[in-house]
Amino acid sequence: MTRKDAYIFLLERGMTALRLSLDENDREWYLQEFEFLHNVPSLIYETNLARHEYFWDTERRCYLEWRDAQAEERRETLESLYRDPLAELSRASSS
Numbered sequence: 001m002t003r004k005d006a007y008i009f010l011l012e013r014g015m016t017a018l019r020l021s022l023d024e025n026d027r028e029w030y031l032q033e034f035e036f037l038h039n040v041p042s043l044i045y046e047t048n049l050a051r052h053e054y055f056w057d058t059e060r061r062c063y064l065e066w067r068d069a070q071a072e073e074r075r076e077t078l079e080s081l082y083r084d085p086l087a088e089l090s091r092a093s094s095s
Helices: 003-023 027-037 049-068 072-094
Strands: none
Touching: 003 027, 003 072, 027 049, 049 072
């Protein structure tokens, strides 16, 4: 899977997370998802490696810290939604 494909996969799962946050009428969750995902479309064709590194090292890490502080059920939902796309993005970024 290419980096571009991994970002698209991440967005697909992110749209599911956004929908779940709206279904639960949870503004904090929605805002966290939006903050995590808002730069991803511009990264799909980005050639500047520093932007990809910033997303991985800063934006992803901030999101995971927030996720890990959530109640168990939500944390498990988010882990399952993002596990595969983040693993693919990690692999694509290291190749």
